[in-house]
Amino acid sequence: MTDKNGFFDLSKTSFTRRTALKGLAAGAGLAVAPGFVRYSQAQSSAPIKIGFQSHRTGIGAAYGRWYEKTTAAAVKAINDAGGINGRPVEVIIEDDGTDPGRGAEVVGKFATQHKTDIVYGTLFSHVVIGSAPAAGEAKIPYFVVSEGHHVASTKLNRYVFQPGITDVKSQIQSMAPWIAANAGKKVTQIFPDFAFGYDHRDYLPPALKAQGAEVIAQIAIPPTESSFTKYFPQIPAETEVIYHVMVGPAVLTFVKELGEFYGSNRPQLFGFIDSLEATDINSPGLEFLDGSHFWEGSPRYAQPDDSPAQKAYRAAVGIDDNGAAVGDPKDVSTAAHMFGCWETLYVVKKAMEDAGYKGPEDRTKLVEATEALTEFAEGPEHPQGPKTFNGKIHQCFGIQNISKVEGGRLNVVHKTKIEDGLYEPEGDYTTQAL
């Protein structure tokens, strides 16, 4: 092929060395101009900028969309009530494609380009693990809403916090007694083959063993898998309970195929609602789930004993009594997780107020103020329930809900206590240098 238009002919370019040098000089001049950057941030009425690392595309897209809705609702509520330290909150969203590599780039972009005060909002554990080093390097506080145990394991760094949602290790520990007592003693686990799934793989067997039950098989499935029947023969026949937790775009296929495989003649099912998050439990083919149990961080369906705070939160986010978007019953939310966004933003508000936070120069103060927090009372700021916070491991602890599928909805049948989920800290972030 000939290069008719001369696109590739370098001799024709009008971009000379001299113009390049001029451009460089002008850019450098702008960068060192006194107060060019600092001026705008010194103003006390300038907004507090929160960089939201959102799973807008990729396998976490359904979560990303609802995390954005919840964040928008929480920020509106915070701004309507006067903002943080009298300053409005502004959220800047960047898509990470649910990809760890891009996640780290996004954190870097927030720190150096958008110059946000904090980074916030990540869910998928591999993205959190991939992005945390970038946050530590940029020394920018990174508030995740991820559910994984990686923050509490103290294997990340001092700038990473998870104050709005409990971690898998704590969830499993508090629910294991219920599973052993009510569902069965011989458990087969099905989990996604990446960091979040490994938390389930590693912490369920010891938690069940303590209750006299045992895990007899563990089946790891890649999170991008689209067909599942081929994995089901690995489930041993003597299984009494299938403990399932799946993520990704194919969760509906996963439960449907489980139903086709077993029909009504199935073992007990105990699932993390992740296997059905953003999916209607009344979809055709899911009838076999009737009578099975799910973990829920926050209940999808409105419950009779919902607190006024829970009702107000649901109305603010815009979900109806079935946990779907108001006006679109097919748009089912990720209710079990997204409350964490709301609560995390209120923790950030509290910590920024405690620290007298003024701008990025106060980031270390913000870290210390967050570490000093110990308790979050149930209320409009924490509608899911009361929580305690361990500043040494940057992790909150709260209650868990176990819900039963009955008559096409999820009814909460058991709530755990905060103490059920406490464990010995595995380390101490506060000993790390800031």
Place this chain on the structure above:
Amino acid sequence: MHFGPHLLLAALEGLVTSAVLALTALGLSLVFGVMRVVNVAHGEFFMLGAVLAWAISTAISDHPALGFLAALVLAPLIVGLIALVAERLVLRRLNYNPEATIVATIGMLYIIQQLALTFYGPEARPVEAPFSYRILLPWFGYSGYKLSIIAASAFLLIATWLVLTRTKIGLVMRATQYDRETAQAFGIPVERVYAGVFAFGAMLAAVAAVLIVPISQAHYLMGQDPLLLSFIVVIIGGLGSLRGTVVAAVLIGLSDGIISVFFSPTLAKIIATLLVAMVLVFRPQGLFGTSSR
């Protein structure tokens, strides 16, 4: 589970994979065989088929079977039209140059994928199966719809084979494949044949996607796996050979099903890729391909 039923399940799963794979790979193989164009965007035509199936079956929501049947007819037609436009606007301008078309179809891959992301969104959306009969075997249950995919695919493959071997269109296509310049000298409108083949190849991928979407949901990234597997099948079967493509699809599908049931899905992929390497080393023209003249 005992060995017998276990093997049965593995074979069933493998046959479903084969059925879809054979259709998709056949499209890729035809386009390469006739046009000598490596269509990297083939998986995106597959994805478009699934996404359109969702759109059509949602628009016609009276009865799932009605919506699905409409999708089965309309989605491939629309995808064929899109492929026709792409062929006119891109491939023809490049004069079907093998290197240039690879780069161009990589570009098409991203454009189609991002357009789907923009207009369809990042969610995975289900399409209801036309019927939901569950076949109850003594050891496990199996979806009746999945079995019907195998039948539908076999029917479509036979129809394609008849068109290629028994009709004038097929004759013209084979003539163009055999020797483009001589065909042109005999008055065959080669460019129109190319356009038709490219559209037909995309339609085969779209049909495969419509068949599979009730069991695997429509998602904007779903074109990647079929593309990879299709390449594997086409290389093993021999480029441009219908028989080779079908045999290789059944081979890869069954081995994928059986190996992933008994061992692990990752091992199945490893073995398929190894097979490709072996074929490339010992029989570069593929199992059923004829060596280039």
